Amino acid sequence: GAVVSQHPSRVICKSGTSVKIECRSLDFQATTMFWYRQFPKQSLMLMATSNEGSKATYEQGVEKDKFLINHASLTLSTLTVTSAHPEDSSFYICSAPAGDSNQPQHFGDGTRLSIL
């Protein structure tokens, strides 16, 4: 089946640090990937849609300067949380459809970010 790999799985860092999270599609190409944020015991909140070769599309209320997304190749999208603060602590998950837009999304295992 389609595999999405996310790295790192856990990050603990000091306030003010920038953190980069990688999302890779291992056995398929993904022109579109998605980044979600999930708070404890809550559902997924779509942050942005990452598009290969073009700018990401951000959901309303998501700061594009805070959450930088780069989709440099058909198998890699990165999310950089710039100048992270404790309120950015959360579980970040990426996903990608394995094929055309009618295919379901496959998720990475998430990154738990803790800002001290």
Add this chain to the structure above:
Amino acid sequence: QKEVEQDPGPLSVPEGAIVSLNCTYSNSAFQYFMWYRQYSRKGPELLMYTYSSGNKEDGRFTAQVDKSSKYISLFIRDSQPSDSATYLCAMKETGGFKTIFGAGTRLFVKA
């Protein structure tokens, strides 16, 4: 009103029970319906993927879609403690990448 409604639970059942999980939705343009299982501190895992109305079975799991009622279900037969997780329903329109997720139902299967 949310596009997708799902009871967050928690739902607690004894081992071996049949579990019924449900979602309702309001957008009649939804054509693709998914169920994901999410263990604690992990990403969601695709369980079932169906198109339009009807039933789909995979092992102990059966997905049902009733588009006339805008209602989807996931049944788990012979539930096991390892089925304890959060189950998310999801759906989307034809030709669109954007997927709408339910809130997720927390399921506990007691041994």
